[in-house]
Amino acid sequence: MTKNTKVELMAPAGSYESLAAAIKAGADSVYFGIEQLNMRARSTNNFTIDDLSKIHEICISNNVKTYLTLNTILYDHDISLMKKIIVAVKESKIDAVIASDYAVFNQAKNEGVKIHISTQANVSNIDSVEFFAQFSDVVVLARELTLKQVESIVKEIKRRKIKGVSGGLMRVEIFAHGALCMAVSGKCYLSLHSNYASANRGACVQNCRKSYVVTDKEDGVEFEIDNEYIMSAKDLCTIDFLDKVIQTGVNVLKIEGRGRSADYVYTTIQCYREAVDSIADGTYSQEKVIGWKERLSTVFNRGFWDGYYLGKSMGEWNDEYGSKATKKKIYIAKGLKYYEDAKVGEFKMESHSITLGDEVMVIGPTTGVIQTFVDELRINNNQTDSVKKGDVFTLPLLQKLRPSDKLYKLVDAQ
16 A cells, blocks of 8 residues: 555544554654643643653654644743743654644744644634744644635645745645534633633533533423533544545644544544555545444544535534444453564453453553454463453464553443
8 A cells, every 4th residue: 555645644642552552553643742731631641741752752763743732722820831841842852832822832933843833723714824824834724614615725825835934835734533622623611611620721621512401591491402412513534535635735634532542543543544545546435434434433432424624514413422432442451471482462361251252452552552353362371262350361462562551352332
């Protein structure tokens, strides 16, 4: 397969497991947050400033670019931390910072750090692109645009010859897959009103994902809104019209999901990697699209829709809470050792059981994700059909296992 080098596939990385999974699945770049001041600050999976050098080393050795999200609204008391982060980015040689606050633009310029304009800047027209070109080389467009609008902006960049700070034409990035906010490109205030936790400072409590009861203010009659979670948008999925997306001339496809698990990152990036490359070599087909969507449906999702790219003016809402993934993973064992010559991994079963034919997944901070079926099980080098809690056992693995990697069994979500 011919790798499409004209379009950059960007993966979310909320942990070392997700980082390794993104690299293994074929990402061209990763984006991640550290501690505070990013739009997933509420997440427990954020890296720290001390992780930056290690992340850079891992990624540069795999020819993967690194982008740090520093895209919240900033207050005066945040400025010293922001400056500390910018300096750390420069020292760690992270490729760029994704931001929307002018204080970050100013500090990054002073330190010689590259900036990508975040979708939080709500860039929706060519004149805004031209304005932000004085700070940046890349702009992430608002998520509410149609493909026609995106294509028009890309063409106009070329016609006007709008160049970024590095001298090349401005590059355009759009979201291709993942969660969508009910508000314009994430500018939501519900969480701030209800819990004094600002979504625009990375602390969203996700009010929109809940069910609600409407009360008649005159007589107090209550109506439960059933069948739809009226503010909880389905996840964006463009894989079935990705050829049209790429035809707009965009330079970067971003996959959302820094708060999601490593298996989500692995499966999603792997599917979009295959799709992007198949478009490049002329093998993109409806049959492949069906297969990709089946695989995408196995990991966390709230159902899929095409966003606003094809011209819809209203969102598509969920009819149930949480994920609609067709599979779920159950933790069963921890990794102990890998036998390189035999290509088998040794594990200790800590819960449940597995039998021949089960689908399993190994996840670890260096390993990333390994997904396979159990075609052989051994205890004390003796073949067995099943393994129960407390057993130390081996199973064939073509890829290396690290001590304390976790083994999961994949089962039908129903």
